[in-house]
Amino acid sequence: MNLHERHKAVMPDWLALYHDRPLEITHGEGRHVWDAEGNRYLDFFGGILTTMTAHALPEVTKAVSEQAGRIIHSSTLYLNRPMVELAERIAALSGIPDARVFFTTSGTEANDTALLLATAYRRSNQILAMRNSYHGRSFSTVSVTGNRAWTTSTLSALRTLYVHGAVRSRGPYAHLSDADFTAACVADLEDLIGQTGEVAALIAEPVQGVGGFTAPPDGLYAEFRRVLNRHGILWISDEVQTGWGRTGEHFWGWQAHAASGPPDVLTFAKGIGNGMSVGGVVARAEVMNCLNANSISTFGGSPVTMAAGLANLSYLLEHDLQGNARRVGGLLLERLRAVCAGIPLVREVRGRGLMIGVELAHPETGAAAPEAAAAVLDAARDRGLLIGKGGGHDTSVLRVAPPLTLTVAEAEEGAALLEQALRTVR
Template sequence: MTLVWRHLLRPLCLVTSAPRILEMRPFLSLGASWTSVTKLSLHTRPRMPPCDFTPERYQSLGYNRVLEIHKEHLSPVVTAYFQKPLLLHQGHMEWLFDAEGNRYLDFFSGIVTVSVGHCHPKVNAVAQKQLGRLWHTSTVFFHPPMHEYAEKLAALLPEPLKVIFLVNSGSEANELAMLMARAHSNNIDIISFRGAYHGCSPYTLGLTNVGTYKMELPGGTGCQPTMCPDVFRGPWGGSHCRDSPVQTIRKCSCAPDCCQAKDQYIEQFKDTLSTSVAKSIAGFFAEPIQGVNGVVQYPKGFLKEAFELVRARGGVCIADESKWRHERLWTVMCPSFHTFYFFPLEIAKSLAKRLQYFNTFGGNPMACAIGSAVLEVIKEENLQENSQEVGTYMLLKFAKLRDEFEIVGDVRGKGLMIGIEMVQDKMSRRPLPREEVNQIHEDCKHMGLLVGRGGIFSQTFRIAPSMCITKPEVDFATEVFRSALTQHMERRAK
């Protein structure tokens, strides 16, 4: 296969926009000594685990100056999570430090991208060494970091996943995957799930089916949505449908080896093939677990059967794996290619016949050297095993909160990718109003825990810590959630 790769950590290759500032308030003290956020928290304060790292003293721009620069020069799109957006200063492994001296447990990992932790010492050392040797050269020249990295990546997966394209972002990777699918199949139509997020570029907006990211302007053409097989919020699904130790609380009569919800969703998929696309199609995009839509898991066996239907129509199957960290998935799905690792050689050749593909920053020496170091750290520190063990432990801990609180409708996920969906009540499954979810989110931050958000109504908390996370830190995170939920229920009762 050919890889479309989003560089691990992607340093020096990407400049991201800072959040729009929603409130202008000065720092309490930029010269304050470093402290735990728990000292600033609410009336119930779980004890934050210790950290043996001491960050540098913050000596850069003042908060108000940051606000001024942002409002004058940076993107006006509102992306800030909190009423007072964080001004981050330094990171170490699973921890982040802001300019006021507060420490946070990072359970969102830079939107699920910081795999082995912030500023891992080995990764830092490799980056510094490469920085003194060669910063950048395009792929028209060879350099060892690119080839060493490619060889390590190719060794991770079986045939035919062996040919690699190095690119700069998930959107760019998915655009290239769309182009290659169409070049290989000589067809146009591509299917993706409702609730899918595959990028915000003009081309990939056709694949993305989350209303927040849609525009009134023309986007990618030839893309058709199909029903998302969501066993919690969709029309079918129940307590035996997921390949997971935690099931939805909805009841179903499925046998262990026969999922009726899967069969119903497959019929919907067949209906899309029969009515919305041509007889021959280019392909089908799917996140193995939907990320932006709130860590949505499909019924057991759905993707395998859907992929077979797509191949029968001449299409190729693209698993958008930019946020996926669970090795065992490959034994279940066997996709034609995916945008996080590799393409088959024959699909790569189909593109080469029509286009001399070139990427200025794909294969950057710095990014490739760092990517190789990250892969070495994952192996040396047994981080895949840690992800499975600690991830399962975390999933079960959060599932207990669902049993305790009526507003926690669903807990789902795999490995270190978990979603906690908030509802008004379990019976109706109506989303908890955004302003209430916002307050719970704020309370978690005040107690030192940073998590993400997702879902069509921003009703789902997205949990995705770095692979170095430990069980004591999971215990802290779940206690923070319990405290935030308790405080919310107290506010509701008043």
């Protein structure tokens, strides 16, 4: 029995695998990984935007090894120097005044904690979320996910209302200018709030990840924030995929909407651990400290994962990987727009930094083309390139998100391989 058959025999049916012939990735280095058959791939997805800097980055692997040799686990019941040190750095970088940091093991858990804080602080179970959004797979985060393909349960204690604005090029306002689009979405938000009782928070990804790297016009969430502030509603910025400089222009996604200041709550995960299980929540002290019951985390803030996060964050800042994402990501985006201009299957190439979506649609009808996206994913893999996919319920967007150390030569190579893969699919 091969590994795929063994996987199917013991894993849930709903645990998705990419490709008809799923890969077993055995090791990686830099921006490349190898499978069990010895094939080498240029990795343009990084384990879902998680290998943020590079595979087998010496600075991170050394930090993990050294910390594991001292102590692996203690829980949050004891003082933990690496956890405090990383929290200090993240609090300072967050932009949130008087910030407090709580570490988790995933983005799902981080968003779950943010919802707990917001509902406790506001004494309300009503949440505003964006259409086409994704915030995790726990019972609470599924209930604020606006993407039908990932909403596995509606049996939630939260009452969620969905707002327009996160998808610029589709929907009833797509034909409007950026200014009019923003105004229409603000009016929709005002109307929605006017029809509800007390609302706890708006949770929003500055750039939707699973939703296909869609984003509103810059400044939209700043306009939303002005409305939220009038009603005392908290803003939770889900930075699980947009944080740490991936968008190139900003360190956090919320900074594209900074006119009204930082969010009340910020969640993060994925890239900060460069593959280690690190997530967390940053909130101003008044919100973070609102819980009136005891709480701990058994695995959040583990000494080993915190050591990895510290080493990874230091490397990112010292090597200006945000700047590299802006420069090389801009080149890659323009290269992909150029090669896709002559491919009828491509509806749109969008993104910023090293967070790029290539949306596919049937040229005759404009309908989403999820089968074509799956075929391109396989064709790219056959040529030595790994990418992801996402989008709305149709999953017709190719997701391109390489490690932030990507070189110009690798960007050119990846764009050429993706062009070849796209041209094989009709």
